[in-house]
Amino acid sequence: MNSQSKRRFNASLHAAGISLAIFYSCSAIAASSGAGASAGGGRQTGGQSPTVTITVSPKKQAAASAYWTRQRVADAPALAFAIDTGSGAIDAAALDEIAALGPEEAVPAGAAAPGATDLARAAFAADWDALAESEALDSDLSTESPTDFMAGTAGVYMSWDVGTVTALATVYPHRWMGKLTFNVPGGGASCSATAISGNNIVTAAHCVYDSTANTWYSNWVFTPAYRNGTAPYGTFSAKACTILTSWMNLTGSYSINTWTRHDVAVCSMNNNSAGQTLNAAVGSAGRLWNASNTQIVFNSGYPAQDYNLASIPSPAQYLRACVAETFLQTTDTLGMGCNWGPGISGGSWLVGYKPTVVSGQTNSVNSGLYVGQQNMYGARFNSNNIVPLCTARGC
Template identity: 25%
Template sequence: MKKARIVLFSLVLSLLLSGMSLANKTLAATFNEATSKNDIYEKITRPKIGKERTERLLNYIKSTKKPVKNLSSEDLKKLQQDPSITSFSSQGEILKLPFTLESKNLESKNYSAISSLPIQTAAADNRVRINPTTTYPYNAIAQIDYTDGTYGYSCTGWFVDKNTVVTAAHCVYDTYNNKFYQAWYVYPAENGTQLPYGGMASTTAYVTSSWQLANPPDADSIYYKDVQYDFAVINLSSSINHPNYLTINTNPQVNNNIFSVGYPADKGFMSNGSYYYYMYGSSGNISKIENNTITHTAYVTPGMSGGPIMLTSNWNAVSLNSTSSWGIAFSTVSKNFILTWGAQNN
């Protein structure tokens, strides 16, 4: 009798497991079908900075003679209707540049979101602290504070010439609410409480009209298809002469060994009421290139957005941190945007 019960129980359990397995396969098939028809996206968390650094930004806004000038609703309509408008600035300048970014290898045209895919970092947390920060290429990298007029946030950037800083577009322009952030403070080679080059403030920045036209699922996410537009420039005073900057490489390749650098928020600390950051880097490689976007295995966390992704062979920047695993694949076109924006400062 006992043996019969065991056999019966085993049979029922087998049927249940078989049904669960079939259900899981059906669910997986449905999910894969859905994701092939809809665009995936990841988070672009903006970590907040301390009160003292936020107040420094707000005081700078009050004192500046060049406050941010967001485009009017009519100007925004022009961006949507006129394909010759390729970029614009936080000073209300509209540029018609002779080059445009075009999508490549994009399979789906249906971009309505289903849900955010789970972020899967291929590597364990292999970040290492960069110390000292005053040696090349790290002396070309900067921690950036910025504000929406109420709160302050943290990102990373890097110099591409003596007074032009490249960073992620989501650290410059809020495409969900269609407005620029109001000011940026750049701290080259920040190393905790050590600020070897001081701080440099600005209210002038540039993004592409393609980034402005992006339509993210929420204020803290970015579609994979829009990562190619997630780059921007902050122009500092023309009197700035920062001596250290990176070269842009427009030929990234799958399996390239890379080193991603930035200022992760989870490594920051408070000192005398102010927040400070340490520079960290993570090694990895490029696992995929499509849609003008790289997918990589470096370990990137909030606060590292905008930091350079460099080839370990020559420290050229081939990309920048957009999400935990995505970044633009720099091309001749995106490089031309960056250099042209920087030239507006001369």
């Protein structure tokens, strides 16, 4: 990476108003729960289609909303991460490939409906009061300026604990991100997800369907702008979730170089208890696909552990992020430097991040990592993954 690229990276961060410190480790505590398999209680469709959908019955939708109280959302442990035991070596042959999937395309971000926050404040007053009361205890962002470094390089990133700042919890684009909770055979589990158009969320397929055991999880509920037990916009249960048939057909053990490109899911969500649709309540992140392999991204979610699988303080309670430039790991699989681990699964990689501005497009979601390596990997959104998923779900 030349000096011009480095200047471009830092200039983009400064333009977005970001002033962050670099961290290369996290403190350690306990581990998170594992994932089993459970039939999701719905109808499967697909056959030879590029996608497969599970439809959740109205009865199960209502049961999921009732089950996922604020306390249960807070207590849900992170789903065991997709772990690759390999070396993490970049697939050199893929670096010379030219993806012939069509031109770069994008869907812009969307704002919430007028008056949505006032409605949410009235409907979920206790959550907003809890956010206000916690301001005195908040940490603040570092005033240290970004350090000049080689962007687009494995293990290089800026780590940001976004969620400890209450003032940022409900502003764009953070209000689009949230905690995804659901049931696995051992109980509750959590991943991360992001609101997109059509009242949908985008997340990782491994948060929806267990390819190893060949079964669906169940009772998905999305809590946007979640922060330490509060749900300022309420919760939204899933009506249907769609994964790629190629994800369902995978066998054996997870591999970043062969599984990650398929690890994307889209779920359609119900209204919250105040009657708001997801997009009316919080708006929607945009989408970017068939784009360059090199993008500056804001990667965020609700991790419970770090890259060494050591628990972090307040696991899965706060939105945390990494900012880095992506690199091509292998065919349609991106890598980026990051120090987070389990719980951040399904969190989006946002291009064009700007705090407090309705701006940003998802171009990947967190899939997996190599334990001990400070990198995260995700599918490069393209015509073969996000497009058929959104076609099925009406993004």
